[in-house]
Amino acid sequence: MNPVTAVVVGAGDRGRHVYGTYALEHPGELRITAVAEPDEVRRREFSELHGIPPERSFAGYEELFAAPRLADAALICTQDGMHYRPALLAKQAGYHVLLEKPISNTPEECVRIWKDCAQTTAEGQIFAVCHVLRYTPFFLQIKKLLDEGAVGKLVNLQYEEDIGFYHFAHSYVRGNWRDETASSPLVLAKSCHDLDILRWLAGSPVQSVTSTGSLVEFTPENRPAGAPEYCAQGCPAAQSCPYNAVRLYRWFAPAGFLRQIVEMEDPTHDLDHALLHTGYGRCVYACGNNVPDHQAVGLHFENGVDAQLTITAFSGRITRIVHIMGTRGEIQGDLAKNLICLTDFATMKKTRIRLDVPAEGHHGGDRGLTGSFAAGVAGGGATLPTTLAQSLESHLMAFAAEKARREHTVVDFKEFIRPFGL
Template sequence: LNPIRTIIIGAGSRGNTYASYSKSHPDEMQVIAVAEPHSERRCSFAKEYNLNAEQCFSSWENAFKQASLADVAIIATQDQMHVAPALAAIKIGYHVLLEKPMATTKKDCQILFTAAKKSDKLFGLCHVLRYTSHYQKMKEIIDSGLIGEVITIEHLEPVNYWHMAHSYVRGNWRRLEESSPMILAKSCHDLDLIRWFADSPCKNISSFGSLIHFKENNAPEGSSHHCISDCAVEKECPYSALKLYMNMNLTDWPVSVITNDLSKKGREKALWEGPYGRCVYKSDNNVVDHQVVSMEFQNKVTASFTMSAFTDGHRRTRIMGTMGEIIGNFETMTLSNFRNQKKDVVWEKCEMDEMNHGGGDFRLMKQFLKAVIENEPTLFISSIEASLD
């Protein structure tokens, strides 16, 4: 079989991650075009994937003016820019893989759903956590009946203090008006997991959260507007841009996001001129830094979800059933069996789980491409129906 020809719409961090699957699996996927408005990013992507000028476009509109260039369109634009290119891709006749979240409003989600259902092509969402071995094992245990009937789910998304500073205080998702609510931008993964585990539509929901810490009134005395500008408290500040971006041994994400020039001079220039050098207390961010959600599902399962910036480490999940309990933290997973009073480690992290999103990014790509090749939507569990629910 020939590799699936793929066009990437948006050559940022996520677009590059999905495109990189083609390097590890050239027999399954071939990147044949890219649409990216940022010229340096577009040129860098073209060089990485050996694309000529005719295969590179400054906008998705230009890319989609032509007849279908590929088999699959991967839409990895910013949150508020998902709907238009996805609709255009559907109209042309592409199989579509859309980065989460599907859209930022209920109306737009419904518009995409209607368009996708009229198409005879696949439409999938990048809810990559479903494809991690950790959460697939958890789902397997739930479905086996080993812990009996699921009663309660607890889930924590520890955003991590440095990730909060990078993406949601200084970065592209810092402002509600330009992106989406943080609970959607960061945690639609987690809400999708909870719905998957509960295996029932949500009946009732309540949520509370706010921006408390990353505001100017909390700026320490002696802090400057930029960490690089003789800040008196930089060395003791956990959110220092110098600590995060000026370690010259680090070249991957998140450092790779701030500039294409990763030399010391290039990084310093980015911290002076771009948003990533700003003091976290003097940025223009307005998304929450903590939020909780309580849910009741139609089958009476209850769930609680916490998202917090003030954390370190991996997601933590507890599934409480009538006959047992599962506790997982992306390092290990334990199963307490009430029937025999035994507690066993049933999953431990392996080398594959060290990759992006616990290996979920590449496992999702493999499964989506398989579903395209076999023209079988049921092979891809992160469907548009699941996302809309």
């Protein structure tokens, strides 16, 4: 079978490192045949990597979608506030669409995408949102256990999203998601797919949403005396500051996967230069950031299940830890360890399930999603495990949580979505 062909819109981190890499590693499944990217260096490098000729290499999605259809699928990898227009144009041009999450950074636009894209999509045309966690062996296994009744009746879901102190500093203090007015609220940008998982595991629509959270650490008041603008300029607190950019990007092995983003951000691709000339080298206490560094979300589902989601910057590891409590048993799991432990209350038998998954790309989620999408397109539009309508629901849960946090209130979900005509 011929590989599925795709255009990449936005050859940044996701476009280049996730989908681009998948295509290079699986040439029989996916081939990138065109790109739209305004940054000249990124566009040239991406085109060289994929052998894309100049006439298929565009400075923006507007030019790409003005041309006759160039491939089977469009992978939309622009920033959060720039999803609606390219997604709509791609869909109208007849491409199968894979849209990065979040769908958009406003609830109005998320609903508009759903109305304009999902409801009117031609038969067999796929429009999927990159909710990669749904494709992880870890969550697929947990869902299977719940469906088999392994814990009896589900009562509580405890879900801890450990962002990792270095990852948080990179993305939400120094990086693209530091200003929620320009990008997205934390609970949407980071956790719309965690809310999707909770909704999926609970097996019911949410009834009410509460939330608290704030920014406590990464503020100018906490800036050490004498700290320069860039850590590489020589900070007196360098030894004791866990967020020192030089140590994190140069020496701290777990942050290795972030180094390629820092290097890509600087046209020289030189780390030392990037640490003095891009936002990634800045003191974390002087970045003009405003997203909370910790947030808790409470969810009460219509079927009576209660869930608590904790999102935090302050963890040593990047992982998701779950504790799922039912009337006959409990499940404890750690995504990064790919470890699930089931306890049966009647026998007190413990079953440990260790999944064999490579430690990369959302623990198998990136590969699972890209492979499923390519297979779906190749199979003439077979449905994917998640629909745009399901993705929309979790996005609206995130916006409801943000309203609850800001207004110190309990949000009735049905009331919240009513103004959107839902």
